[in-house]
Amino acid sequence: MSTKDTVFYRGNTAVNFDFSAEEISSDGAILLLEKLERKHQLIKYFSSFMPDERDPLRIIHSMEKLLKQRIYSLMLGYEDANDVEYLKNDPLFQDILDGELASQPTISRLENSVDKHSVFNLCNAWVDRYVDTLEGREKVVIDIDATDDPTHGNQQLAMFNGYYGHFMYNELFFHDGETGQIIVPVLRPGNSHSNKWYVSILKRILKKIKEKHPEIKIVIRADSGFSGSSFYKLADNFNLQFAIGQASNEVLKRRTARASKAVTHLFVSQNQKHQHFMSFEYQAKSWHAPQQCYSKIESTGKGLNIRHIISNMDEKDAREIYFGFYVKRGDASENRIKEVKNMCFSDRLSNHGFWANFVRLIFSSLAYEMFLLVKQAIRKTKNEAAKKWQIDTIRVSLLKVGANIKKTKRRIYYRFSKAFAQQELLCQLMLQ
Numbered sequence: 001m002s003t004k005d006t007v008f009y010r011g012n013t014a015v016n017f018d019f020s021a022e023e024i025s026s027d028g029a030i031l032l033l034e035k036l037e038r039k040h041q042l043i044k045y046f047s048s049f050m051p052d053e054r055d056p057l058r059i060i061h062s063m064e065k066l067l068k069q070r071i072y073s074l075m076l077g078y079e080d081a082n083d084v085e086y087l088k089n090d091p092l093f094q095d096i097l098d099g100e101l102a103s104q105p106t107i108s109r110l111e112n113s114v115d116k117h118s119v120f121n122l123c124n125a126w127v128d129r130y131v132d133t134l135e136g137r138e139k140v141v142i143d144i145d146a147t148d149d150p151t152h153g154n155q156q157l158a159m160f161n162g163y164y165g166h167f168m169y170n171e172l173f174f175h176d177g178e179t180g181q182i183i184v185p186v187l188r189p190g191n192s193h194s195n196k197w198y199v200s201i202l203k204r205i206l207k208k209i210k211e212k213h214p215e216i217k218i219v220i221r222a223d224s225g226f227s228g229s230s231f232y233k234l235a236d237n238f239n240l241q242f243a244i245g246q247a248s249n250e251v252l253k254r255r256t257a258r259a260s261k262a263v264t265h266l267f268v269s270q271n272q273k274h275q276h277f278m279s280f281e282y283q284a285k286s287w288h289a290p291q292q293c294y295s296k297i298e299s300t301g302k303g304l305n306i307r308h309i310i311s312n313m314d315e316k317d318a319r320e321i322y323f324g325f326y327v328k329r330g331d332a333s334e335n336r337i338k339e340v341k342n343m344c345f346s347d348r349l350s351n352h353g354f355w356a357n358f359v360r361l362i363f364s365s366l367a368y369e370m371f372l373l374v375k376q377a378i379r380k381t382k383n384e385a386a387k388k389w390q391i392d393t394i395r396v397s398l399l400k401v402g403a404n405i406k407k408t409k410r411r412i413y414y415r416f417s418k419a420f421a422q423q424e425l426l427c428q429l430m431l432q
Contacts, residue, residue: 050118092414126184137213142219147170160191172186244309245326
C-alpha cells in the first residue's frame with residue numbers, strides 16, 4: 001500500500017479518506033429553529049422565569065442562550081448535557097448561539113440551580129402562556145394522562161410502583177385535545193397513583209381559564225385512573241362536561257351481566273362479532289351524586305371486551321360519546337406523550353435531585369412545544385405527506401441536513417447540501 005489512508009480497493013481503484021473538507025454541520029436546519037424562536041419567542045419567554053444568581057460581571061452565557069442551547073440540542077437529537085462534546089466545534093451552533101457553546105458542567109449547573117419555588121413559577125408561567133392562546137375559541141378539550149419513566153440510579157423520589165412493576169418517576173401531562181399543546185407538565189414521585197395532585201392542579205388551570213375567558217366551554221377527557229369523587233365535585237363546581245374511563249368492579253359486572261351473556265351467545269351460536277352499548281346511573285360509595293355510566297360490551301373472537309365510561313354529555317348517545325369523542329384521546333393525548341417521552345427525551349431524568357429532574361421534564365416539554373411550531377409551519381405548506389410527520393420523522397427528514405456557513409462583512413450564507421431530499425419544503429418554511 002502506497003498510502004496509509006486507503007480504506008479498501010474497488011477493483012483496481014483505491015478508496016482513500018482524509019479530513020480536508022470544509023467545516024460541515026449535520027444540523028443545518030437549526031436556522032429554521034432560530035427563525036421560529038425569533039417569531040414566537042417561546043424560549044425567551046421561559047428564560048425570564050429561570051432564576052439567575054450568578055455574578056453579572058462573570059457571566060459569559062445568558063440564561064436565554066443556555067436555554068436555547070439545551071432546547072435546540074434536544075430537538076436535534078442530543079439528549080444529554082454532555083452531548084455538547086459533539087457540538088462544541090459545530091459552526092452553525094456557534095453562529096446561532098453567537099459564540100462558544102456552554103460546557104456540560106454549565107448546563108448541569110443550570111438544571112440544578114432551579115428550586116421548588118422556581119419550578120412552581122415556571123409551571124404557572126406555562127399555564128398563563130396557554131391561556132393567552134385561547135382568544136377566540138368557544139371550546140377547549142383538556143386531556144389528562146400519565147406515563148411511567150423508569151429510573152436506574154439513586155434519583156430523589158424515584159420509588160417502586162406496584163402497577164408498573166419497577167422503580168420510576170410518574171409524569172403527568174395536561175394536553176389541549178384539539179391543538180396538542182401541553183397545558184402544563186408535572187413530575188411526581190414514582191409511587192404516585194394516577195390521580196395524585198391532578199384535581200388540585202386542574203382546579204388552578206380552570207381558574208386561570210375562567211378568569212380570562214369566562215364563556216369558554218371546557219370538556220375533560222381522561223382514563224379510569226382519574227375517576228374519583230373529588231373530580232366529580234370539581235366538575236359540578238365549574239360546570240364541566242367530561243368523559244372519564246371507569247374501572248370495572250363487581251357492581252358494574254352485575255349491571256352488564258345480562259348483556260354480556262347475550263353478546264357471548266351471538267358470537268358462539270352465529271360466529272358474529274357484535275358491539276352492544278348500554279347506559280345506566282351509577283354511584284360509587286364515595287361519590288357525592290350519581291353519574292351516568294356508558295358501557296360497551298364487545299365480542300372480539302378472543303373473549304369479551306367490556307369498557308365503562310362516566311360522562312355527562314347528554315346531547316350525545318353512548319356510541320357517539322365513546323367512538324366520536326373518548327377514544328380520540330389515543331391520538332390527542334397518548335401519542336403526544338409518546339412524542340415528549342421518546343422523541344423529546346423526557347425519559348432521561350437522570351439528575352440526582354428531584355427538582356433538577358422536574359426542570360429536565362420542562363425542557364423536554366419546551367422542545368415538544370417548539371416542534372409544534374414546526375408542525376404549524378408545515379401545515380401552511382403544500383406538502384401533504386409532511387403534515388402527517390411525527391417528531392422523529394421531522395428530525396430525521398427535515399432538521400438533519402448537511403450545511404456549512406460563509407460570512408462576509410454584510411451577509412451570512414447558510415449553504416445546504418445539494419442532495420437534500422426536502423429542499424422544496426425547507427425553502428417554503430424558511431420563507432414563510
